[in-house]
Amino acid sequence: MSTVPLDPPAKKRRRPALACEQCRRRKVRCDRASPCNHCSKSSTLEQCTYVPIHVPKQKRALPPGPATTVGPVSILPAPAPTPPHSQCSTGNFLPVPTSSSTPVTVSESGVSDVHALGQRFEGVALATGQTSSSTSERIVGQAIEAVNTTDSIPKTRYYGRSHWMNGLSLLPAGFENLVNPKSTTSNLHSLLSQCKILGRRIKESRLQSTSSTNPLDVPRSTADSFLEHYVSNFEPVFPILHIPSFKADYDRYWNDPNQVSTVFRVQLQLVLALGSCLFDDTFTFRNRASRWVNEAQLWLLTPPEKSRMTIPGIQIMILLTLARSVCGAGQDTVWVLTGLLLRTAMYMGLHRDPSKIGDGEMTVFRAEMRRRLWLSILELNLQSAYDAGGAPLISSDDYDTLPPADLDDNSLTNEPGDSTLGGRADGGSTRLSAALALAHSLPLRLKILRHANDFRARDSYSETLRLNSELVQACHQLSKTLERLSCSPSRAITQFYASLAELLAYRCFHTLHQPVIMRLMSDPKYYFSQKMYIDGALKIAHISGLDWAQGTNENNETRPSPMTALHTKDIAANERLSPSNDNRNDAQTSGNNTKTLQMPCSPASSLMVPECS
Numbered sequence: 001m002s003t004v005p006l007d008p009p010a011k012k013r014r015r016p017a018l019a020c021e022q023c024r025r026r027k028v029r030c031d032r033a034s035p036c037n038h039c040s041k042s043s044t045l046e047q048c049t050y051v052p053i054h055v056p057k058q059k060r061a062l063p064p065g066p067a068t069t070v071g072p073v074s075i076l077p078a079p080a081p082t083p084p085h086s087q088c089s090t091g092n093f094l095p096v097p098t099s100s101s102t103p104v105t106v107s108e109s110g111v112s113d114v115h116a117l118g119q120r121f122e123g124v125a126l127a128t129g130q131t132s133s134s135t136s137e138r139i140v141g142q143a144i145e146a147v148n149t150t151d152s153i154p155k156t157r158y159y160g161r162s163h164w165m166n167g168l169s170l171l172p173a174g175f176e177n178l179v180n181p182k183s184t185t186s187n188l189h190s191l192l193s194q195c196k197i198l199g200r201r202i203k204e205s206r207l208q209s210t211s212s213t214n215p216l217d218v219p220r221s222t223a224d225s226f227l228e229h230y231v232s233n234f235e236p237v238f239p240i241l242h243i244p245s246f247k248a249d250y251d252r253y254w255n256d257p258n259q260v261s262t263v264f265r266v267q268l269q270l271v272l273a274l275g276s277c278l279f280d281d282t283f284t285f286r287n288r289a290s291r292w293v294n295e296a297q298l299w300l301l302t303p304p305e306k307s308r309m310t311i312p313g314i315q316i317m318i319l320l321t322l323a324r325s326v327c328g329a330g331q332d333t334v335w336v337l338t339g340l341l342l343r344t345a346m347y348m349g350l351h352r353d354p355s356k357i358g359d360g361e362m363t364v365f366r367a368e369m370r371r372r373l374w375l376s377i378l379e380l381n382l383q384s385a386y387d388a389g390g391a392p393l394i395s396s397d398d399y400d401t402l403p404p405a406d407l408d409d410n411s412l413t414n415e416p417g418d419s420t421l422g423g424r425a426d427g428g429s430t431r432l433s434a435a436l437a438l439a440h441s442l443p444l445r446l447k448i449l450r451h452a453n454d455f456r457a458r459d460s461y462s463e464t465l466r467l468n469s470e471l472v473q474a475c476h477q478l479s480k481t482l483e484r485l486s487c488s489p490s491r492a493i494t495q496f497y498a499s500l501a502e503l504l505a506y507r508c509f510h511t512l513h514q515p516v517i518m519r520l521m522s523d524p525k526y527y528f529s530q531k532m533y534i535d536g537a538l539k540i541a542h543i544s545g546l547d548w549a550q551g552t553n554e555n556n557e558t559r560p561s562p563m564t565a566l567h568t569k570d571i572a573a574n575e576r577l578s579p580s581n582d583n584r585n586d587a588q589t590s591g592n593n594t595k596t597l598q599m600p601c602s603p604a605s606s607l608m609v610p611e612c613s
Contacts, residue, residue, distance in 0.1 A: 020048050040197055047193055160453040161515040163389025216272070218288070220254055226275030234274055236431045236497045237438070237504075238379065239372040240318050241267070242365070243409050263312045266296050270319035277326055286327070293329040296320050309348055314373055317341045321380050325387075335388035338381045342394060350374045351399035365412040371404035372432075375439055382445055383504065386511055391453050396443040403439050406430050429485045434497040437481040438504060441474040445508055452511045461526070467512060468532060475505050499543045506543065509536030 022039055023030035031037045035048030159165050216223060227250065231243055246267070253260045253268065269292035276285040283289075297320060300308060307313070321338055325331045349357060351374065354367035362370075378394075385392045408430050448467050451457060482501060485493040513529040513536075520526040 017051050020050050022048060035193070035197070040200060047190065158390075160389030160391070161455070162386065162449070162452040162511040164387075166389070167514060216268070218272070218285075222279075223272055225279060226272040229275035229278040230271045233278055233496060234322065236434050236493075237500050238318070238322060238376045239404070239432055239435055240315055240322075240376055241271075242369060242412065246271075262299070263316065266299050266316050267312065267319060269293075270296050270316065270323050273323045273327055274319070289323075289327045290329045293320065293323045293327055296323070309344060311369065311373070314341075314345060314348065314350070314377075317344065318373065318376055318380065321384070325380075325384070331387070335384040335390055338384040339393060341377060342381050345374060345377050346399075350377070351401055353401045355402075356400065363414050365414045368404050368407065368412050371401055374399070374401045375404060375435060378442055379435075379438070379504070382442070382449065385449055385453075386507060389453060392446050392449050395446060395450070403436055404432065406432055406436055429488045429492045431492055433485050434482065434493050434501045437478055437485065438501045441471075441478065441505055444470055444474055445505070448508050448512050452515055457515075461516060464512060464516060464529070468509075471508055471512065475502070478502065478505055503540060503543050506536055506539050509533065509539075 017024065018032055019030035020032075020036050020039065022042075023036060026038070028038055033040075033048075034050075039048035218226075227247075235241065235243065249260055249264050250268065253264070257265075273289035273292040276289045277283055279285060296316060300316065300320065308317070317337075318341065321334055321341055323329065324337065325334050345351065350370055354362045354370055378399075381394065382392055406429070444467070448471065451460070451463060451467060457463070479502065482493060482498040486495065486498055509532050513533045516526055516529050517533050520530050
């Protein structure tokens with residue numbers, strides 16, 4: 001009887017290690033995050049690293065073809081926990097940090113995906129003998145594109161075409177140093193990881209002290225300074241409160257805190273939080289302001305929700321939205337809160353003009369306060385959508401509320417009067433004049449934001465040029481109006497109001513031209529968009545008080561934002577990546593033949609608000 005040789009037992013494949021190297025060394029359970037829970041709480045701030053997932057050799061072989069051809073490469077997902085109820089959808093996605101109050105940055109899981117894909121592209125490039133400089137730009141560009149189109153990354157967020165993250169493709173070398181943990185030219189990745197760990201600890205310490213509204217723990221002299229900073233800097237552009245009534249309740253609070261309602265205490269905390277950010281250059285009251293903002297957020301979420309649908313309740317929602325943006329307390333998710341604010345206001349009928357509600361016999365005070373609140377809601381909704389790269393979710397056809405009248409707060413009375421004063425002025429300039437001058441461009445800026453973030457708009461450059469022409473005219477008119485108001489005898493409009501209003505308008509040039517600026521690499525006709533992009537950045541730098549010649553601040557009225565300065569410098573440096581001068585001249589000649597490309601004046605050199613003698 002012959003024996004049939006048995007097949008050798010199949011070699012068992014070793015299970016890949018999913019825990020990080022640090023947890024495996026400590027022999028503790030790892031949650032597979034990046035960084036994991038134990039590494040985040042480690043006092044040594046060591047990095048959380050994972051062993052690369054093993055891939056069989058036959059799966060890593062290059063596809064047949066010419067030596068210069070690179071086949072499709074799939075992204076190896078970084079070890080990360082998958083939420084039990086997570087859902088994935090197709091779109092332009094990148095992961096977000098766990099904490100809602102973390103500034104908008106490239107998250108750890110997104111960094112791992114880009115790095116893994118970059119390593120595989122780099123290996124292929126070295127095999128084909130390509131140069132290191134061209135390989136670096138191609139690696140990061142293809143990595144960003146691949147991550148943006150991935151639809152299976154957990155903890156995702158949709159970044160619209162106008163989001164600043166999409167501008168990273170303009171800086172391939174800098175982005176590679178930021179996301180590559182093994183970079184030999186920079187330690188940015190290590191510093192970024194340490195900053196994130198420290199940031200999470202700071203936020204945890206702030207949340208531990210959050211409770212219901214507590215008495216103020218600042219002396220009245222400091223609170224008076226906070227209140228004055230708020231009234232002088234925020235109310236002229238975002239009219240929210242009736243200042244005489246608020247100051248009367250403010251005095252009653254200091255006489256006896258029990259004489260005022262909880263609603264006023266929440267309003268007061270938010271007002272002081274906003275004023276504290278301008279108290280000094282270092283924002284020494286940041287922790288206290290964050291606690292006040294968190295307490296207001298907690299109060300807003302407590303039931304019943306219908307009790308918040310009042311004028312004081314909507315004022316708290318507006319103040320909370322503004323405070324989260326200014327104080328850095330979860331500003332990356334303000335667009336979500338603004339959506340709730342917008343729908344709550346529409347549920348209360350603020351989108352309808354007071355003259356068309358009921359019998360039209362609303363008092364001047366109520367009618368004008370409703371118009372002011374709606375104007376502030378529209379502006380905040382627009383600015384948060386710009387920051388988030390999202391659609392405004394409203395158009396000028398969805399409301400008929402008139403702009404508020406240019407009246408002082410003392411002119412608003414509770415006596416029955418003419419409720420159709422909206423849009424009319426008393427002949428002079430008031431504290432509200434800057435907001436009204438900016439409000440004229442609201443419909444246009446809504447159109448620009450909707451056009452820039454329309455994912456169906458692929459070949460609509462003619463519409464971009466048309467909107468650019470209208471935006472240049474609107475900015476020119478805004479600057480002329482602000483110049484006239486700032487030089488009026490009443491001097492109700494200061495340089496700060498004018499600069500803030502111009503800043504909110506000029507940022508639209510970045511939103512409008514960012515989706516098409518990268519096409520310049522293949523088609524020189526888009527050079528006009530890059531020119532407007534750079535001119536807008538230089539104008540914003542000028543408004544922020546950034547002196548390019550000396551690198552110092554000329555005045556103390558405004559401080560240049562670090563992110564604004566960084567973006568401006570990077571955009572100007574990107575001029576090196578433009579096509580040849582001959583192609584630029586051809587593009588400009590083509591633009592001169594089109595009337596929509598004609599600019600009345602350059603945004604970088606004119607439309608300034610001069611100082612009045």
